[in-house]
Amino acid sequence: MRKPRSVPSTADAMRARAIPRREMLGFCACMATMLGLGPGGGARLAQAMETRPRVPVLWLHGLECTCCSESFIRSGHPQASDIILSMISLDYDDTIMAAAGEQAEAIVEEIIRDYKGGYLLAVEGNVPLAHGGWNCIVGGRTFHSRLEEAARHARAVIAWGTCASFGCVQAARPNPTQATPISRLVSHVPVVNVPGCPPIAEVMTGILSYMLMFDRLPEVDRNLRPKIFYGQRIHDKCYRRAHFDAGQFVEAWDDEGARQGFCLYKMGCRGPTTYNACGATGWNEGLSFPIRSGHGCIGCSEDGFWDRGPFYERLPTLAQFGIESTADGIGAAALAGVGAALGGKVALTAGQGLLRRCRRTAPDADETP
Structure with a gap:
């Protein structure tokens, strides 16, 4: 049986990038303040970053305009580069990754196979169901089939933006492609909606930081939105x-x-x-x-x-x-x-x-x- 590659902790990744521990602690204090975690929040976040491995993340794109990714990469506190290179292991994002074609698609299969129940699935955009799903094709397959495969063994699904959360403009009347939000198609694993057109950059990075720190999903409202930002x-x-x-x-x-x-x-x-x-x-x-x-x-x-x-x-x-x-x-x-x-x-x-x-x-x- 093939042994899965080891995933370093966030602190290991920061040390590999020559980031001093003092800067890491300052980053933890900043994130704890933004999340309203109280005086001990920074220390708890630092402990989580030093002891827990980075979480593998697959980031898929359906019907959308990429504004969520545009917002995410402009996060200032923390910077998107710190999230991607240090906090999570972003293994697939066809918008910003260097790999393409069969090489890129092989990464998705590898993560699903080696980290069943341990990876996060981030989805930007909704799913068109009309015409057999052929209104959105990625790698020669319908986006609907790709979502089903990737969500089957995910730890949780994060629906970035209003397109993924509620349908947005693609699902507006008369909705000719039958654009459908992620939460209506995924029921066997938890779904967290992070709506906005686009979402605020620091809200996106803050939710990822929360999940890393507490090793759980944030509390959500009846629309599956995290209460810490949508309360x-x-x-x-x-x-x-x-x-x-x-x-x-x-x-x-x-x-x-x-x-x-x-x-x-x-x-x-x-x-x-x-x-x-x-x-x-x-x-x-x-x-x-x-x-x-x-x-x-x-x-x-x-x-x-x-x-x-x-x-x-x-x-x-x-x-x-x-x-x-x-x-x-x-x-x-x-x-x-x-x-x-x-x-x-x-x-x-x-x-x-x-x-x-x-x-x-x-x-x-x-x-x-």
Whole structure:
């Protein structure tokens, strides 16, 4: 029986690249902070990197535009090169690998054979089922057959981007290719959805770091999204939230409200119904995110977002004050509340003054009227 090749630990890989231990510890501290792991998180991550072998990863591409890979390679903390060369063993990715043809396809067969139940399968893009699956061909085979083969013995499947997670534009009505998300086709192994068009680079690398550190999958929501990055709405962390609560909205592009940074809800912003880390993590190493750049959120990390357009139409009526209030009613409600509070204050002050005057003019208790 052929002996599988040994996979070094992350620390071994870093030492082979002449990376000092001090830099590795700094990297661990940075990742622990980003993941919110607490004071001891950096030490635990360093221990995991020194004792656990790098995890073999197969990265397949279906129907997609490669924006997820474009985002991933621009990760700044950690850098994508550190993830690929030190933390994981990226054995197959037909977008960035040097090998091609039969040489590349042999790697997939080798990993599946030698690391059954031990490798991660990362999938970028969805699977077309119409016309026998022949709308997406890789190496002379349908992508559907390649996915089935690679997922059969995987430890888990990571669905990168909204295409793989929910279908995205390929699955939008009328969906002529029957583009299908990964989670609807893989049921025998866990699937983690990492949606976004594309996902934030540090979210992608952060999830891989979490899985390396804890040797388990992150806790997910009902849409299989990791709660550590998709646990809050963008609206909850938006710096324009105060303007929403005050009823101050952009009414037209480049109006005075837009210049003053008012809320973009009336311009179709999907922040109140979109779960993602844009407002907290940001893009381009935390430089900005769409709302800060003056463009409303389009809800790209939500299921079916492409069919919820047009993107610049405001959301349907929301139910209650604050996050769920309507844009038309919230300003009036806020003013009415302030008016009621001021009226109550005036009434209370007048009442207290009248009571004091009555006490000054009232006869003593032992006097007869």
